[in-house]
Amino acid sequence: MTAALSMPGIADAPSLSLADAVRSITRTDLTPMIGEIDRDGVYPEAVMRKLGATGAFAQHLPLGNAAFSLDAAIDVMGIVGEACLSTAFCMWCQDALGWYISNSSNEKLKAGTLAAAASGQILGGTGLSNPMKHFYGIEPLRLRGRRVDGGYVVKGVLPWVSNLGPDHHFGAVFEREDKPGHFVMAIVPCASEGLTLSQNTQFVALDGTRTYAVQMRDVFLSEDVIVADPIDEYLKKIRAGFVLLQAGMAFGLIEGAIQLMEQARTSLHHVNKYLPEQPEQFREQLAGMKELVSKLCETPYDPSPSYWRQVIEARLVAGDATVAAAHAAMLHQGARGYVSNGAAQRRLREAYFVAIVTPATKQLRKMLAEMPA
Ligand SMILES: Cc1cc2nc3c(=O)[nH]c(=O)nc-3n(C[C@H](O)[C@H](O)[C@H](O)COP(=O)(O)OP(=O)(O)OC[C@H]3O[C@@H](n4cnc5c(N)ncnc54)[C@H](O)[C@@H]3O)c2cc1C
Numbered sequence: 275m276t277a278a279l280s281m282p283g284i285a286d287a288p289s290l291s292l293a294d295a296v297r298s299i300t301r302t303d304l305t306p307m308i309g310e311i312d313r314d315g316v317y318p319e320a321v322m323r324k325l326g327a328t329g330a331f332a333q334h335l336p337l338g339n340a341a342f343s344l345d346a347a348i349d350v351m352g353i354v355g356e357a358c359l360s361t362a363f364c365m366w367c368q369d370a371l372g373w374y375i376s377n378s379s380n381e382k383l384k385a386g387t388l389a390a391a392a393s394g395q396i397l398g399g400t401g402l403s404n405p406m407k408h409f410y411g412i413e414p415l416r417l418r419g420r421r422v423d424g425g426y427v428v429k430g431v432l433p434w435v436s437n438l439g440p441d442h443h444f445g446a447v448f449e450r451e452d453k454p455g456h457f458v459m460a461i462v463p464c465a466s467e468g469l470t471l472s473q474n475t476q477f478v479a480l481d482g483t484r485t486y487a488v489q490m491r492d493v494f495l496s497e498d499v500i501v502a503d504p505i506d507e508y509l510k511k512i513r514a515g516f517v518l519l520q521a522g523m524a525f526g527l528i529e530g531a532i533q534l535m536e537q538a539r540t541s542l543h544h545v546n547k548y549l550p551e552q553p554e555q556f557r558e559q560l561a562g563m564k565e566l567v568s569k570l571c572e573t574p575y576d577p578s579p580s581y582w583r584q585v586i587e588a589r590l591v592a593g594d595a596t597v598a599a600a601h602a603a604m605l606h607q608g609a610r611g612y613v614s615n616g617a618a619q620r621r622l623r624e625a626y627f628v629a630i631v632t633p634a635t636k637q638l639r640k641m642l643a644e645m646p647a
Pocket residue numbers: 367399400401402403404413433434435436437477479480481483485630631632634637
């Protein structure tokens with residue numbers, strides 16, 4: 275495991291390894307509030323800030339010549355995801371934000387936001403579900419922009435963007451009105467004039483992720499916040515990292531589900547042993563998935579179609595395995611998992627999110643069906 279990077283806002287020379295520090299934050303700060311996050315939609319902001327200060331959001335960022343590791347970012351997201359998928363998803367949102375900024379060639383954008391996003395001083399996320407679905411022929415693009423002096427003026431609505439707040443930021447893609455087919459990406463400050471956040475949906479899980487509908491009414495985005503213009507080459511560069519990082523959510527939840535199966539075994543083995551799926555099978559599958567993802571994480575900029583296909587296949591397997599493991603945990607836990615504060619029913623509700631967040635299972639299957647074999 276990589277140690278915390280030396281950057282402003284990230285504690286130097288940590289006395290604990292990063293993994294141990296994240297485990298300790300999970301145990302002492304996050305675990306006591308999991309019920310509130312799940313039941314009352316409480317956003318774990320203090321936990322996110324603390325994770326940022328340990329370097330949890332900096333591991334995967336290409337910063338000059340320093341080594342970077344998507345694998346390390348996935349590991350720490352997994353540690354948190356063992357306990358709470360809402361927080362693991364907020365970590366993914368934050369990681370995606372840093373990934374976008376660090377891969378941009380806009381030096382002003384990087385100078386203004388990269389260190390703060392890497393250390394969790396700036397929090398935020400990504401509104402890229404809509405463009406990801408658009409570019410694979412699933413839905414129209416929702417944001418439009420027109421060129422003005424010094425930047426763009428953008429309008430439209432994104433129905434769901436998570437890990438937001440009045441002072442947060444998110445990545446977004448818009449199409450130029452005057453040049454159809456020309457797409458631009460920016461890091462949008464939520465504090466921009468003309469931007470409103472509204473929260474009018476209650477989810478069955480993941481409600482503590484500060485997921486908002488974002489309305490943009492002629493929001494001015496200066497050149498300083500443009501990530502890529504046009505985005506074609508840039509998107510190819512970031513797409514594998516975007517998808518691979520989601521493995522942290524899957525691996526964490528699967529590990530948590532295995533632990534629930536093992537716990538139930540202490541008193542219920544005499545009957546649970548007849549269930550067709552046992553924790554050992556999931557542990558073996560998890561180890562195989564981790565090995566593959568780790569290998570794929572070594573070359574996130576590989577442009578080859580065969581690499582992209584492997585990333586998509588790995589993501590599909592991870593989503594399916596997450597739902598299967600949470601389902602098995604529910605059966606192993608029985609009635610103790612079915613009570614309103616039981617962990618197994620929460621994990622099952624959370625697990626479906628891994629399979630429906632973009633790229634959702636159905637989109638992954640469409641992509642694979644349309645790719646060369
Ligand atoms: C808790 C949560 C957090 C999310 N966070 C983000 C995020 O941070 N960034 C991001 O870009 N995306 C986010 N999403 C969206 C997510 O990534 C997927 O795009 C979404 O779950 C739907 O994906 P799908 O492929 O199943 O599409 P489908 O559900 O098949 O179709 C989606 C489309 O259907 C319409 N639709 C269907 N039901 C509703 C409804 N009840 N309300 C409004 N529209 C509806 C919308 O037009 C929407 O675009 C979030 C979704 C959820 C549930």
